Structures are given as structure tokens and as C-alpha cells.
Amino acid sequence: MENVIIIGTGCAGWTAAIYTARANLNPLVLAGEQPGGQLTTTTEVENYPGFPEGVMGPELMMKMQEQATKFGARVDYKTVAEVEKSGDTFRVQTADGTDLEAKTVIIATGAAPRHLGLPGEKELIGHGLTSCATCDGAFYRDVPVAVIGGGDSACEEATFLTRFASKVYLIHRRDELRASKIMAERALANEKIEPVWDTTVTEYLTDDEGEVRAVKTENTKTGEEGELELKCVFVAIGHVPNTAFLGGLVDTDDAGYIQQKPGTASTNVEGLFAAGDVADHVYRQAITAAGDGGRAALEAERYLAEQE
Numbered sequence: 001m002e003n004v005i006i007i008g009t010g011c012a013g014w015t016a017a018i019y020t021a022r023a024n025l026n027p028l029v030l031a032g033e034q035p036g037g038q039l040t041t042t043t044e045v046e047n048y049p050g051f052p053e054g055v056m057g058p059e060l061m062m063k064m065q066e067q068a069t070k071f072g073a074r075v076d077y078k079t080v081a082e083v084e085k086s087g088d089t090f091r092v093q094t095a096d097g098t099d100l101e102a103k104t105v106i107i108a109t110g111a112a113p114r115h116l117g118l119p120g121e122k123e124l125i126g127h128g129l130t131s132c133a134t135c136d137g138a139f140y141r142d143v144p145v146a147v148i149g150g151g152d153s154a155c156e157e158a159t160f161l162t163r164f165a166s167k168v169y170l171i172h173r174r175d176e177l178r179a180s181k182i183m184a185e186r187a188l189a190n191e192k193i194e195p196v197w198d199t200t201v202t203e204y205l206t207d208d209e210g211e212v213r214a215v216k217t218e219n220t221k222t223g224e225e226g227e228l229e230l231k232c233v234f235v236a237i238g239h240v241p242n243t244a245f246l247g248g249l250v251d252t253d254d255a256g257y258i259q260q261k262p263g264t265a266s267t268n269v270e271g272l273f274a275a276g277d278v279a280d281h282v283y284r285q286a287i288t289a290a291g292d293g294g295r296a297a298l299e300a301e302r303y304l305a306e307q308e
């Protein structure tokens with residue numbers, strides 16, 4: 001029986017692993033097939049304290065893993081298929097059929113970028129469709145691109161992309177941005193950004209090589225159809241928390257984010273803790289996820305001490 005199973009290896013998961021390992025709880029970390037979380041798809045991180053010169057996202061994650069394993073955290077690259085609780089024991093089943101038992105579980109599985117759900121969308125990822133301007137923006141120099149969405153992410157991505165692209169269409173389904181005033185104003189003041197209001201994308205059009213070359217659009221008020229020529233679409237319409245594998249075990253909000261008891265990492269299930277973007281759609285920062293991981297670890301430690 002494990003003391004602690006940590007599911008997920010972004011900032012929250014590794015921080016929970018560092019803390020529980022240093023508390024001699026011998027944690028088992030289940031990393032999944034794509035370990036490292038969202039920071040592995042970014043380049044430079046400039047706002048993580050302790051790195052005045054910035055640090056590359058993947059390097060930061062490697063360092064966190066190194067720190068966790070140095071203190072004895074064990075890592076298994078398995079994907080979790082199901083978590084159940086019976087009495088005081090959690091049963092964690094992995095996709096390859098392995099059954100594990102634990103006294104506590106920390107869920108730190110993060111969130112994944114949301115897509116529009118158009119036909120063929122998944123296949124176009126990496127072929128002119130992406131959710132990460134930081135990762136892919138530099139590939140699209142002096143060509144038109146589009147960002148879909150009207151939130152802070154869309155405005156941030158659009159502004160960033162003006163460093164490279166000749167023009168950035170900001171396609172939003174309404175005529176008012178959801179983004180904070182400062183981000184919205186910055187984006188709209190940028191002469192390379194052309195807002196396309198009241199518009200949804202209905203189809204991605206590709207060239208002979210299967211790369212995106214244009215999008216078909218529809219005006220949400222008039223129904224008028226149109227086409228925008230571009231080389232890449234950056235979808236920035238929010239994220240989906242990775243909670244499907246939990247079934248109905250734990251309380252989530254309508255969007256699927258795990259609900260923590262106010263001011264804690266605890267959930268409605270005793271011994272089950274949540275940390276990072278899987279429970280936070282507001283801050284979504286590396287540092288807040290790390291802090292949340294530390295908090296989940298301390299609470300798991302306290303819970304185990306109380307059980308003894």
C-alpha cells in the first residue's frame with residue numbers, strides 16, 4: 001500500500017513529490033505518457049522566481065523531477081485509467097491494467113487546450129493549427145495568422161505573434177473581448193492585429209501538402225460566410241481540465257475543474273487532494289501550481305498523521 005500516489009508531473013505534481021518525499025512518505029508519481037505538463041510546450045519562462053535570466057520550460061520541469069527523485073520520489077510512466085475509493089483505501093488502476101493501492105492521492109493532471117471540435121481538427125495540429133504561440137509563433141514569419149478567442153490568452157497570443165507574423169486576425173464570436181482591460185487594449189492598439197468580430201470558424205482549408213491555408217468563417221449575427229487566407233491558426237478558447245478518468249469520484253464544477261475546499265487543496269473525498277490547473281482555471285501559473293502542489297503535500301502529510 002502506497003502512502004501517496006501523485007498523478008501528474010507538471011509544476012503541481014513535482015512540487016507535491018518534492019514535499020512528500022522530503023517528509024519520508026516515499027511517494028509514487030504516475031507521470032503518464034507525456035510527462036512534464038504544459039511547461040514542456042513552452043520556451044522561456046521569465047516569471048518563475050529564482051531565475052532572473054529566465055529558464056526554459058522543459059529545463060525547469062527536468063530540474064523539478066531531478067529534485068523530487070533526489071529525495072526518493074519514484075516515477076512510473078503509466079497513465080491512470082480510474083481511481084476508486086473503498087473504505088480508507090484508494091485503488092488506482094492504470095491503462096495497462098496495473099492495480100495500485102494508496103492511502104492518499106494527489107491529482108495534479110492539469111488541463112489541456114480546448115479545440116473547436118471541427119472535423120479533421122486533431123490531424124491538423126502541427127500542420128498550421130496549434131494552441132501555443134510561444135512554441136510555434138516563430139515558424140510563421142511575415143505571413144498572416146489568426147488567433148481564435150476573446151480572452152486573456154487570445155489577446156496575449158495575438159500580441160506575441162505580432163513579433164513574427166505580417167498580420168494577426170483576432171477572430172472572436174462576439175463584438176466585445178472577454179480579456180482584462182489592459183490585455184484587450186494592448187491587443188487592439190497593435191496595428192498588426194485585425195479583430196474579426198462576431199465571427200466563428202466553420203472549416204479549416206488545407207493546401208496540397210495538408211497544411212492550413214485558410215479558414216471559412218461565419219458571421220454570428222448576419223450568417224454571412226467568408227474566407228480568410230492565412231498560414232496558421234492559434235486556438236485560444238480556454239482549457240479542459242484532465243479529470244475524465246475520475247468519473248464521478250470527486251466534486252467538480254460545471255467545466256470539470258476539481259472543487260477544492262476554500263483555502264485548501266482538499267476535495268470532498270477524504271484523503272484525495274487536488275493541485276494546479278486541474279483545480280484552477282483562474283491563475284494557471286507555474287508558480288501558483290507549484291504552490292498548490294506544496295499545499296496538497298502538506299495536507300496529505302497531515303491527513304496521514306491523523307490516520308495513524
Ligand code: NAP
Pocket residue numbers: 116148149150151152153154156173174177178179200236237238239281282283284
Ligand atoms: P477564457 O477567459 O475562458 O476565454 C476563452 C475565450 O474563448 C472567450 O472569449 C470565449 O468566448 C472563447 N470561446 C470559448 N469557446 C469557444 C468556442 N467554442 N468558439 C469560439 N470561441 C470560444 O480563457 P483564457 O483566455 O484561456 O483565460 C483563462 C484564464 O486564464 C482567465 O482567467 C484569464 O484571465 C487567465 N489568463 C491570464 C493571463 C495573464 O494575466 N497574463 C494570460 C492568459 C490567461 P466568449 O467570450 O464569447 O465566452
